[in-house]
Amino acid sequence: MVKFVRFTIISVLFYAASIQAQNISVSATTDTSVYKVGDFIRYDIEIKYDKGIVVYLPSVKDSVKTLDYIQTMPSEKNEANNKIIDRYHFIFSKYDSSQVTIPSIAIAYTDGSSSVKKYIRTNPITVTVKTLPVNQQEDIRDVKEPVKLPPDWILIGLIILLLFLLSVAGYFLYRYYRKKKNLREKIIPEFIIPSHEIALARLSDLEQKKLWQNGFVKEYHSEVTEIVRQYFESRFKFGALEMTSSEILAVLSYLEEGKVIETISEKFFSNADLVKFAKFEPMPKVNEEMMKQAYEIVNKTIPIPVATPIKEEQDVQ
Template identity: 30%
Template sequence: MKKRLYILFLLISAFGFSQSMTSSVDSTEIKIGSQLNLILKAKVTLKDHVVFPERKFIGRLEVLESYPIDTIKDNDKLELIKKYGLTQFDSGVYKIPSIAVRINNKEYFSDSSSVRVNDVKVDTIVQPMFDIKPIVEVKKPASDWWKYVLFGLLVIGLGVLAYFIIKRIQKNKKEEAKGFASPIEKALVYSENLEKKSLWQNGKVKEYYSELTDIARVYIEESLSVPAMESTSNELYKALRAETGKRNIKISPSLLNQFNEVLKNADLVKFAKSQPIASEIEESKMIINEFLLSLDKATPRTQEEQDNLFQEEIRIKKAKKDKVIRAVLSIVVVIVFLFISLIVFARTIAYDYLKDNYIGHTSKELLEKEWVISEYGDPAIKIETPRVLKRTVDERVQQNLPPTVKSVGRFTYGSLIDNFSITLNTTTFKDSVALDKDIAIEANIKYLESVGAKNILVKVDDYEPKKGLSGKKAYGTFTVNNPIDKKEYKMAYEIVIFAQPNSAQEFFLIYKDGDKDAEKMMERVRNSIELKKSSL
């Protein structure tokens, strides 16, 4: 019995120690707007399911950032570490309440704690005070989308204009053929125009049948010389039978009878106010067209008619060819316009963009252009440069900061193989950590080696600019292979490290060795450096 109780006690103890949670804060006193970190640690087994809460506020403290969960593995045990970045913008003492962490659908609560948020002291005696200036509304810059639309419309308009100009030129070079090459062509064109009018669809059935039968009568009169327009439907039918028999025109009797029926139906519509349905109207149209085409095909052509048809065929082919020429020439005009625009763009805006981002400007160009003065990092480093330094963010670095580091910043212009490049690294520490400048210089030299620098010569001196804090500098030369032209270049560099109790700034300047303009730029940049001391 004692043995069983002992085993049960061991199981309970093992279960009790298999899951536990602790909490801590990295600071119990901060300034308004500063960040403190709440750290939750859960010790569990590999099989446990753990859920940390996601909130916008913890108590009255705002959650600036909820960091990813870190995991430390020890055999079959896990230590899960969840960090929350908190802040408050009002002074006072604030309680961090217990946080519920769900482990295997059971809630475990962290310890509560408190934090003091202090006011930022403002010296109202030494510093002059001014009235609050009115708010100035800054207009948001308009998007450039309309420029692209306008350019597209310009290109389309240019193409259309070129098309019609070329068409006008082609028309002036030749006289358009007038009339029709044959009676059947005239009949088909009139029939097509009749359908475009949509007469019977709009209730004008009588007008439709009148024009339809007139088209057929005109064709018969012009092709067979039969007085079709003055004949009644019955007289026209008899005349057609007689003429086709006399001229040995082989036309289907059934098709001739169908044509006669259409003529009779037309008479009923015109004189007896008959109202055929839509399918009957469509059938009448098809019979007329089929009859005219069959009659034209069966009728022997005179030499004059054959000549006219041959000329008409040539005219149609020429018209198609002219249309293709117009389209091709219009496209050529558009392509030439785009090509010229591309050249102008490449020689102006695009070339400057490539220089700013890829090729790099010459030292003389940078020296002669207007420079900019900007502040970077916190505490700020003020510097004058030929181009604004761009912030570069490495998410892996940001997510894996050492425990003593609060934030890092990196601002750059150019690269290692450019004519001239500048890099600023700023680091803010959580506590009053003193940066070892010698170790920092060694780390930067190793960084140069990692990015391809060889034959590095290093000289180290103390550095004290005209403005700001004292620092340390390393300078010298190195060689680097340019992957574009496969040549090796000798570069000069200068690294300056500034350290404060809670921050550090690293200043990189690299240029081609022997470049006098770059040396002048280096001196101008160096003389402009101004550091703002940390307020902590």
Template identity: 30%
Template sequence: MRVNFNKKFRKRGIRFSPAICALAILLSGLNAQEQSLIEVDASVDKALITIGDRITYSLIIRHDADLHVEQPGPGANLGQFEIKDYSIIDPVELDGRIVQQFDYQISVFDTGRFVIPPFPVAFASSDTARDYQIIQTDPIEITVESVLTAEDNEIRDIKPPQNVPLDYTGWLIIGGIGLIVFAIAMGAFYYWRYRRRGEPLFRKETIRPAHEIALEELFVLSQEWPQMLENGEHKILFSRLSEILRRYLENRFFIKAMEETTFEIAVSLEELELDENDQSCLISVLEFSDLVKFAKYVPHQNEVVKQLEEAQNFIDATKLVFEAVEHKIEVREDEQESGLMQAVVQHNNTNSNTPLKQKTDIK
């Protein structure tokens, strides 16, 4: 069907130019082509819940195969909702595009209307590109109702008076005094015993380097991981590996790695200006550990060996080593004599009121 736009708009006093129409169609085509590079959708399985119910929040990303998309992690910001579980659906290819799905099990313990904020997804034109762009999903509103019924909200009668309990204040005072006396007696006894043996009462604690502690824990884990993997304790295995690396980061670089997510640790390491290979090695181990802990991924034996080796390589590459430097100063006899003369002259200058008698013959 052909539509004459000029006749249609002349009735309203508007002249529709064919050139303007062609330009609008071209711009809309370019905009549609740009927007078709990546699409993100978010949905929930239910929008009306009660307190404590879990919701499945699904994030679906559709993008071209050449596009690099930053994978959302388990520490996403979903507003007032708590993330209880996190799973990754295997990506599929549909009509030449990659479709990825990430499911979050979330919950909230309050009533009212809550909004899941827009979920940001970072993407770039290629794996080596640095100019990341952000695309966001639409916010989703969730209504949370109380589990109480109208009968539960009714005012109840006042409970009857209770009997006053016995006063144990006196017994507590006597017991506290007895404990203090016992503690003083035991302290005097241990002090007398250590003095008798010639041992110090308080021992100095040797502070070990962070890499020694981490490598020792890593060695113990390397001896136990085959049995843990056989017993199906792969989640505990990679939890221990992640904690070893996070404690090492806290003791070595003084960052709060135990309280930070993998993404926040990566940002902290960039501020420290560490080597990029070392950073990528550490982040790879932490992301693989998150995959096993939160996405229920079952690792193979060769993958476990690889992650343990990369963890050890990172610790060896970033450990702090102290080297003892000894300075040896040799003084000749003539330098000793000249130093002695300089000391005498300096003493005479500083004590001009009480001159020092010197002998004319110095052997």
């Protein structure tokens, strides 16, 4: 009998300790009970439980359908008097006036003795959302004009000074680069290749082509004649490219420097006209003579450089 009483007392104490070890409570609150349309509604859930309990918080965003979800704030976890305290914070809003009840939310948990989930529910909360009061007796007023701020004269002065300094700097930079460009143009003279050098180079290139040797006789005579005409036009400044052979010879006869090549030029253009107009098939000797005559025409009319007298300094003894 004594053993039975002792066993009963021990069982009752163990059961009481088990109930105390599995203690859990939950509460829900809002920061106030009356809001205006569009205000933020802060909804807090606080859960207190023993260390052996595991809490499974559901999706509060999906559980509260009566309000418009805004965001979830950072949660807090604290420990006091051998209990764990979890605090969860949520922001909702409401965009029309009404009385709204935030429903009770079921929160699952398990204790150390079993993996079967148990549930505890939050308390429902009723809040009131009101519109802004409107005075029907007041007149309709225009929208207020923007507030005119006084001008910041210091800032305006600094901007004007900055623009002035930039203008001065731009002016001096322009002067500097303009002067530098003019100096460069003065230092670098324009180099003009003399007419006779161009003609001699073209005649040399024509020789290298060996046109008449490869059967291109007319092409050879056409090109050598064009080189001489171009030389006359550049050297004596008359339109030799557009003139006939007789007209060119007439101009040369009037030029003092052209008289020295009048005879050789007549032979040159006579051969050229025979090939061009009389369908004359020249002998190789004629082709060679045409090249020699062209060289002679150019070489005999190369300008003679004018000697610049050198002033000798006399030593004063």
